[in-house]
Amino acid sequence: MTSRIHIDFTEHRLSNGLQVILYRDNRIPLTHVSLHYRVGSSYEQRGQSGLAHLFEHMMFEGSENVVKNEHGRLLDAAGGSWNASTSKDRTNYYATVPSNFLDLALWLEADRMRSLRITPENFENQRQTVIEEKKQSYDNRPYGRAHLRFDELAYSNWAYGHPVIGDVEDLKKLTLEQAIAFHQRFYGPGNAVLVLAGDISEPEALAKVEEYFLPIADRTDKFRPDLSEPPQAQEKKELHADVLAALPAILLGFHMPEYGSRDHYALAILSLILTQGESSRLYRKMIYDNNWVTSVYSGPNQYKGPQLFTVWSQMQDGNPPERIQAELLEELGRIGQASVSDQELEKARNNISHAFLTRLSRVSQIGEALANYAVFLNDPGAINTELERFFAVTAADIQAAAGRVFSPANQTAVFVLPQGGAR
Amino acid sequence: MKSARPVAAGIRTVNYPDIPEEILPNGLLVQTIEDHRFPIVSVQVAFPVGRVHNPDDNLSLLQLAVESVKEGTESRDARTIADQMDYWSIHYSGELFMESTLHAIRVLEQHLERGLEILSDLLLNPLFPEDELEKTRERWSSLLQAQRSQSDFLANERAYLSCFEGHPYSKSTIPLEHLQQATRGRLLESYREKYAPDGALVLLAGDVTHEDSVRLARRFFGNWKSSSTARMEYSAASSRPKQILLVERPNSVQSRVLIVARALPVADPGMIDLRVANQILGGSASARLFLKLREEKGFTYGAYSRLKTYREDGLLMAGAGVRSDVTGQAIDEILLEFDRMVDGLPSDEELSRSQSEIIGAFIRQMETPSSIGALEIRRRLGGLPVDYYRNLPSAVQQVTPEMVRGISRRVFRGSEPVVIVVGDRQAVENQLKHLGEIELFDSQGKRLSAPQT
Numbered sequence: 001m002t003s004r005i006h007i008d009f010t011e012h013r014l015s016n017g018l019q020v021i022l023y024r025d026n027r028i029p030l031t032h033v034s035l036h037y038r039v040g041s042s043y044e045q046r047g048q049s050g051l052a053h054l055f056e057h058m059m060f061e062g063s064e065n066v067v068k069n070e071h072g073r074l075l076d077a078a079g080g081s082w083n084a085s086t087s088k089d090r091t092n093y094y095a096t097v098p099s100n101f102l103d104l105a106l107w108l109e110a111d112r113m114r115s116l117r118i119t120p121e122n123f124e125n126q127r128q129t130v131i132e133e134k135k136q137s138y139d140n141r142p143y144g145r146a147h148l149r150f151d152e153l154a155y156s157n158w159a160y161g162h163p164v165i166g167d168v169e170d171l172k173k174l175t176l177e178q179a180i181a182f183h184q185r186f187y188g189p190g191n192a193v194l195v196l197a198g199d200i201s202e203p204e205a206l207a208k209v210e211e212y213f214l215p216i217a218d219r220t221d222k223f224r225p226d227l228s229e230p231p232q233a234q235e236k237k238e239l240h241a242d243v244l245a246a247l248p249a250i251l252l253g254f255h256m257p258e259y260g261s262r263d264h265y266a267l268a269i270l271s272l273i274l275t276q277g278e279s280s281r282l283y284r285k286m287i288y289d290n291n292w293v294t295s296v297y298s299g300p301n302q303y304k305g306p307q308l309f310t311v312w313s314q315m316q317d318g319n320p321p322e323r324i325q326a327e328l329l330e331e332l333g334r335i336g337q338a339s340v341s342d343q344e345l346e347k348a349r350n351n352i353s354h355a356f357l358t359r360l361s362r363v364s365q366i367g368e369a370l371a372n373y374a375v376f377l378n379d380p381g382a383i384n385t386e387l388e389r390f391f392a393v394t395a396a397d398i399q400a401a402a403g404r405v406f407s408p409a410n411q412t413a414v415f416v417l418p419q420g421g422a423r
Numbered sequence: 424m425k426s427a428r429p430v431a432a433g434i435r436t437v438n439y440p441d442i443p444e445e446i447l448p449n450g451l452l453v454q455t456i457e458d459h460r461f462p463i464v465s466v467q468v469a470f471p472v473g474r475v476h477n478p479d480d481n482l483s484l485l486q487l488a489v490e491s492v493k494e495g496t497e498s499r500d501a502r503t504i505a506d507q508m509d510y511w512s513i514h515y516s517g518e519l520f521m522e523s524t525l526h527a528i529r530v531l532e533q534h535l536e537r538g539l540e541i542l543s544d545l546l547l548n549p550l551f552p553e554d555e556l557e558k559t560r561e562r563w564s565s566l567l568q569a570q571r572s573q574s575d576f577l578a579n580e581r582a583y584l585s586c587f588e589g590h591p592y593s594k595s596t597i598p599l600e601h602l603q604q605a606t607r608g609r610l611l612e613s614y615r616e617k618y619a620p621d622g623a624l625v626l627l628a629g630d631v632t633h634e635d636s637v638r639l640a641r642r643f644f645g646n647w648k649s650s651s652t653a654r655m656e657y658s659a660a661s662s663r664p665k666q667i668l669l670v671e672r673p674n675s676v677q678s679r680v681l682i683v684a685r686a687l688p689v690a691d692p693g694m695i696d697l698r699v700a701n702q703i704l705g706g707s708a709s710a711r712l713f714l715k716l717r718e719e720k721g722f723t724y725g726a727y728s729r730l731k732t733y734r735e736d737g738l739l740m741a742g743a744g745v746r747s748d749v750t751g752q753a754i755d756e757i758l759l760e761f762d763r764m765v766d767g768l769p770s771d772e773e774l775s776r777s778q779s780e781i782i783g784a785f786i787r788q789m790e791t792p793s794s795i796g797a798l799e800i801r802r803r804l805g806g807l808p809v810d811y812y813r814n815l816p817s818a819v820q821q822v823t824p825e826m827v828r829g830i831s832r833r834v835f836r837g838s839e840p841v842v843i844v845v846g847d848r849q850a851v852e853n854q855l856k857h858l859g860e861i862e863l864f865d866s867q868g869k870r871l872s873a874p875q876t
Binding site: 005027028029030064065066068069072073074076077078079080081096097098099100101103104107124125128129130132133135136137139140141142243244245246247276277278279280284287288291294314316317343346347350351353354357358360361362363420 | 426433511568
C-alpha cells in the first residue's frame with residue numbers, strides 16, 4: 001500500500017563541505033528551503049547555556065547586505081512563510097516561498113552564513129527578547145519550570161541536562177565575542193545541510209546553490225559533543241511545587257538508546273500501544289476506566305544521542321502522585337513480562353503508515369524530514385526506509401526493549417504539586 | 424557571491440479548483456475535492472450549528488454532544504468505537520465553533536468505506552449513555568478548572584464576555600454548574616433538534632472520485648431525516664463603552680495584554696481591506712506591533728493581532744505577553760499603533776508585503792485537498808460568494824493605501840477598544856489608571872470591582 005510512495009531525491013556535496021539535498025515536486029508553485037546546522041544546546045560550554053538559541057535570534061538581526069529584520073520582511077514580501085528553531089542537537093532555518101523566489105531565499109541564507117552582523121545593540125535587544133521568551137514559554141505557564149527541570153535531573157551529562165533556552169544568569173553574562181566565535185565555529189558550509197524541496201528543476205537548483213554558497217569558505221571545526229550518559233544506578237525523584245498549576249502532574253523518564261537504534265523503533269511503536277488513541281492501554285486504564293488522570297502521553301524524546309522514554313500525565317485532583325506512578329509503572333512492567341498482542345502491533349503499524357503518508361502531502365514536511373534524517377541518522381534516504389524499520393519491529397523486540405529500559409533504578413520522576421493561587 | 428538582492432516579478436498564484444457538488448433528497452450537500460497523489464481521504468461533515476445555539480441556561484450541551492457522539496450508538500459501545508477507529512487508523516476529530524460544528528475523519532483510502540460507516544453511525548445514532556456522560560462530566564470538571572490557570576484563556580474569555588455582553592457571541596466558555604446540570608435527556612433533545620442533514624454538508628477530499636463520493640454519501644447519510652426546526656436567528660451585538668479590565672492571576676511573572684476592537688462580519692464588503700489592514704498592524708513578525716514591541720522596545724517575545732470573524736460581527740484582537748513592569752507602556756504603544764492606522768497611510772512597501780503575505784498563505788492552503796476543503800467549508804458556512812477564493816488574490820492586490828486607512832477608521836473609530844490585562848494585580852494596577860476606571864476580576868471570572876460611575 002505505501003510502497004507506491006517513494007521520495008526521489010538527489011544528494012550532493014559542494015567542495016566547501018555543504019551537504020545539499022534536492023527533491024523535485026512541481027505540483028504547486030512552492031519551494032521549501034531548509035538549512036540545518038549541526039549545532040544545538042548540547043554543543044554549548046558550561047556558563048554559556050542558551051547561546052545556541054540566542055544565536056538563532058541573532059541570525060535575523062542582519063548581515064552584510066541585509067539590515068536588521070529585513071530577512072523576514074523580504075520573505076514576507078515574497079509571500080513566504082519562515083521560522084527557525086533550536087533543539088539540543090541542531091538549529092534549523094526554513095522558509096517556504098513561491099518558487100520564483102528561490103533565488104531570494106538562497107541569497108538570504110548565504111548572506112547570513114557568510115557575513116552575520118552582530119552589534120552590541122542587537123545582541124542586547126535579543127538577550128531581552130529571549131528572557132521574555134523564557135517567561136512566556138516556561139515561567140508564566142503551569143508545569144513550565146518542571147519541564148525545564150526534568151532533563152536536568154534525568155541526565156548526568158550536562159550536554160543534554162541543561163535546557164535549550166538557557167539559564168537567565170548565563171544569558172545575562174554572554175558576550176558579543178562569544179557570539180561571534182560561535183558563528184565562526186559552527187555556522188559554516190561544512191557544518192550544514194541545505195534541502196530544497198518542491199517546485200524546482202534539479203540542475204538549475206544545484207547551479208543556484210553553487211552560485212550562492214560555493215564562495216563561502218568553511219571555517220567550522222568538526223567538534224561533536226560528548227553525549228555519553230553513564231548508566232543510572234538508582235531512581236531519581238523530585239517534588240516540584242507549582243504556583244501556576246491547577247492540577248497535579250507527573251513526569252517519568254527512563255534512559256534508552258539513541259534515535260535510530262533498534263530499541264528506538266521498538267519503543268516508539270510501544271508508545272503508540274500505550275498512549276495513541278482511546279483504545280490504547282494507558283488511556284483506557286488511567287482515563288477511561290478509572291478517571292485518575294486527565295491526559296497521558298508517552299514516547300522517546302527524539303534526541304540524537306541517549307534518549308529518555310518519557311511519560312507525562314496531568315492528574316485528577318486528590319490522587320496521590322505515588323499511586324499514579326505505581327499504576328503507570330505496573331503497566332510499563334507488564335510489557336516486559338508479556339508481549340504485546342498481534343492486534344496491538346497491527347494497529348500501531350496502521351497508524352504509522354497513515355502518519356507517514358500524511359507527512360508526505362506537503363513539500364515543507366518532506367523537506368524537513370529529509371534534513372532531519374540527514375542530521376539525526378546521517379542518512380536522508382531513511383525517508384524511504386524508516387517505515388520498514390518500524391514494520392520490522394516484533395512483539396519480542398518490544399518486550400526485550402521494555403525489559404531493558406523500564407527498571408526502577410533507570411527511572412527519573414518529577415511530581416508537580418499545585419501550590420497557591422491557581423486553585 | 425552576489426551582493427545585490429535577487430528580485431522576482433510577483434507571486435505565481437494558483438487557481439481555486441472547481442468543486443463538484445450534489446444535494447441529496449434530505450438536503451445534505453455533497454462536495455468532492457479530488458487529488459489522487461496519496462491514498463488518503465479526509466471526510467468533513469459540517470453543520471451551521473455552533474456555541475451560539477446553546478440554550479441560555481446551559482452552555483455545555485452542544486460541546487458535550489460533539490464530544491459524546493463517539494461514546495456509544497445503538498450498535499456500538501464506546502470501547503468498540505475506540506477499538507475500531509484506532510485499529511483502522513481512522514483519525515476522528517469533532518469540534519464546536521462559534522457558529523458551526525465539524526466532525527471529520529482522515530483515513531487511508533482502503534479504509535474509506537469502513538470509516539464512513541462508523542462516522543455515519545456516530546452522527547445518526549448517538550445514544551449519549553448516562554454512564555459515559557458521567558465520565559465526561561468528571562473529566563471536564565477538572566479540565567475546566569485547569570484552563571483557568573492559563574493567561575491566554577482568561578484574556579480570551581474576558582474579551583468575548585465583555586465585547587458581546589448579552590449577545591449569543593458571548594457564549595464562549597462553559598460554566599462548571601452548566602456541566603453538572605447537563606442531563607442525558609437534554610443532550611439527546613438538543614442533538615436531535617439542532618443536527619440534521621438539511622443545511623449541512625459532507626466534503627470528501629483526496630483519493631476519491633466525485634461519483635464515489637455521492638454514492639457513498641447516499642449509502643451512509645441518505646437515510647438521515649431532515650429537520651423541521653427553524654434555527655435561531657440573531658443580529659449584530661450592540662456597541663459597548665471603553666473598558667479597562669484587569670484579571671488578577673496571582674504569581675504571574677508576565678502580563679498578558681489584549682486590546683480588542685469590534686471588527687466586521689465575515690461577508691462584509693470591507694473584509695478584504697480589513698485583512699490587509701490587520702496584516703500591516705500585527706499579522707506577522709514584519710508587522711508594526713512586532714517591530715515596535717519586540718524589536719524596538721524589547722517588551723515581549725512576540726506581539727501580533729488577529730481577526731475573528733462571524734456571520735454578524737467580528738473582533739480584531741491585538742496582544743502580547745509583556746514584562747509586568749512595562750504593561751502600561753505596552754498598552755499605550757498598541758493604542759498608538761491603532762491611531763497610526765487611522766491617521767496615516769501605509770507605505771507602499773508595507774502594503775505590498777502584507778498583500779503578499781495573505782496571498783502566500785492562500786497558496787500554501789491550496790497544497791492539500793483537506794486544507795482546500797477547510798476553505799470551502801468556511802466559504803459555505805460564512806455565506807461567501809462562490810467565486811470568493813477564486814477572486815481572493817486579485818481582490819487583495821486591489822487594496823490601496825486609502826482603503827486601508829478607510830477601513831481602519833471604520834473599525835478603530837467605530838467603537839471603543841476593550842483593554843484586557845491578565846497578570847499580577849499589585850505589579851500592574853497603577854500602570855493602568857491613566858487609561859480610565861478599571862474593572863477587576865479574579866481568575867474564576869468573578870467581578871471583584873466595577874468602575875465608579
